[in-house]
Amino acid sequence: MTPADRRTEDSRAGNLVVGAALVLVATSVVLAVQHPLHQVSIAFAFGAFIAIGELVRITLPGNREAAPIGAAAALGYALLGRFGTEPTTHTVWDVVAVTASATLLGAIPHVAAGRSPRLDVLARRVLSVAFAAVLFRPFYDGGAGPFAHLDASHQNGRLALVMVGIVLVTDLFDAGVAALVRTERDRAPYLTSLRSELQVLFGLSSAIGATGVLVALAAQVMTFWALPVFGLPLLLTQFSFRRYAGIRQTYAQTIRSLSRVTEVAGYTETGHSRRVSELSLAVGRELGLSESDLVDLEYAALMHDLGQLSLTDPIPGGATVVVSAVEQSRIAALGAAVIRQTGVLDQVAVIVERQADPYRRPHELVDDSLPVASRIIKAANAYDDMVGDSQESARRLEALERLRLAMAYEFDPAVVSSLAGVVERVARFGF
């Protein structure tokens, strides 16, 4: 289990989301038993696509699970007005019941294969769909809504506008809920999490929302055909996203593997770059770095000792903290030169280059041009050089004390205080 997985357990916000969805689903089931579904075939058709969508779900960068087709079909059902010539009569509770049961059905094969879906993600889908249905059903109201007096063409134009508006509001709601879970899981500020969730919204979510609206509208003419016909383009979208997520993952794995060169070649201690990158990431999240900055931070932390490869003789134990400041800067510059050669990791090169710089020099103001990521790596690197793989609390406390004593010039106090919190937490709770 990776640390990221471990963090997902036991999250209060996650439990809250799941709990809220459970209440909704339970109510809808009770109601469904009392008043059986109307228009069962329509419910089945949409349910089938929701289940299939869940079956072919993908994982996006940032460990986000997404089931675009399932989400779009659920949204389409929530926004469904006329189906062919027949007005639909399903209620918000029907939408919840169909979405929840179909999603669970589609998740069964995944569970059987040992890849349980994240419950908070499933719960969020139910909540968002319910949200959209609550907003939309009164506008339609079985064909008797506020636009009923208009002729067909005007009615559709208005309804389409309403749908687009509802989808936008629903997406915001969804991003808000997702950020709530993420902020607790990553221990990051809420606004940072919200910003990264909203960034995702511009990509895949807009395609999902558009498809949901299109299915609901086109069902007037194409009835059941609307689902597969509009599902197809979304499948294409999903395919592109999966390939993108795949190459992103491969990239990260490769950097992690290749960054071990300094260990394999005997320049640094085993596990040093991995520990520095994990510690740096935890601090970076807490300090509110954006998702793309975190990727740069991780790569820079993994490769921070690359410059050592050009040293003729390894530093004893690989601890850069024991060599002179000039030597440290030289190693940093050599490493940055290699990274800059890739032509695509310029930001990472800057971070690596400045990892040895103090955050402030005597009689000068704080150096604002120094990237936060460099400050984080400087502190995490020094900490790991002093503590290494050791679990002793005496060593940990002594290392923290030495970092604190150097806060006047070397280490950024904000970084040190966050780092101290992270290592104490890891020592006490293990994550």
Next chain:
Amino acid sequence: MYVFTLSVTAGAILVLAMPPRGEIDVTAVVVISALFTLLESKVFRFRIGVGLGMGFPVALASCLMGGPWAAAVTGACGFFVLRRTPLVKRCYNASQYAVAGFCAGTVFVLLGGHPGVMGAGEFPYVLVPVAAAAIVFSVVNAVLLSIVLSLADDVSVKQVLMGTLVKSVPASLGYGLFGLLMAVLWRGVNVGTLAALLVLVPLLVARWAFSQYGAEQDAYEATISTLVQAVETKDHYTRGHSERVSRASVMIARVLGMREDRINALRYAGILHDVGKLGVPTKLLQKTGRLSEAEYEVIKGHPLRGIEMLSNIDFLDEAVAGVLHHHERVDGLGYPIGLVGGQIPEFARVIAVADAFDSMTSTRSYRGARSVPEAVEELLRCKDTQFDPNMVDALIAALDRTGWSPSDVPMDAFVDAVVAEADAVARDHDDPTFSVSGTEELA
């Protein structure tokens, strides 16, 4: 002259085929044409197929909603694309789209399609004329394009046409679906402009994700080859070696007719094949004179060390096997395991030949570079004992076809500085003519 004729034809269509004023839905034609122009502009650089841009679905929608004339008008609006394009090219592009659109519209009507009517009663029979219109559009487009290309490059029309058609026709059917959907929503459901925009969202998002994927893949390749170069600074005589081994491996794979995704994996395997050398102490790699048996054993460990680093990269599965076994010999005398013949993974057999070939044709401290024919002769001599004969033959065939340019990776001040620091003489164990005992012959 050709462009002029085409432009005149397009102009004639626009004037002569104009239906009576009452039958034109002015708003729809204007909106669609504007959308088409925007999609063909530089902001959306994605191409659907050869000569088909993102505007294609919109052009088809125009043809389904307004018929031949409307499609021609939309196509002609390609003249106003927001892109730096010379006037002649603008005229040509606009006329090409206009003529293609008009032909598609005509076919649609002839096959019984009713432009502008997309109600429930039309399905599913309307699919036939729609598909035909999409195909006609792409075919006419391809023909016109092939003519202009063959005029410019002096190749036969037929040759260019076949290449263009193979790529464009399937794409036009797929993307034509979006045109149909746009027309259905616009006319069948009466949602208007909003529908067109909604239909384009998933399409544009998909293309965006795809271009992101391409960019990320390029970044990935640049990154690993640079990091491997950094590794090579430990031993400056082998600089650029990995890059060239990768290139030679891909040449062999193409002759063997390997699938594109496997070739890709092989490319990475070639770049990474010596990554385990990092674990070999620098002093040993750069040692002057003969290696003792024990020292040679340490060097022989480098494929295993390479695996230790690469095994965590999921997609490299087959590539990892190639890295591990690239020093096996078909007679079973190689290392680390001593596999025989077909037991050796295909990637490893390819890399072994590419590795030896590059090693022989590049300069070493103890000898100059050999010529390509000399290296080939050496490979032929060692085939059946050290190398898989198929791979040797494939490399020779590839060399005959494309030749070999051992262009070194450009030197860099930083690398030079490092090299100066580590100036030492190195012997290369990848070279089949180098052996432990120091005799120049092997096998």
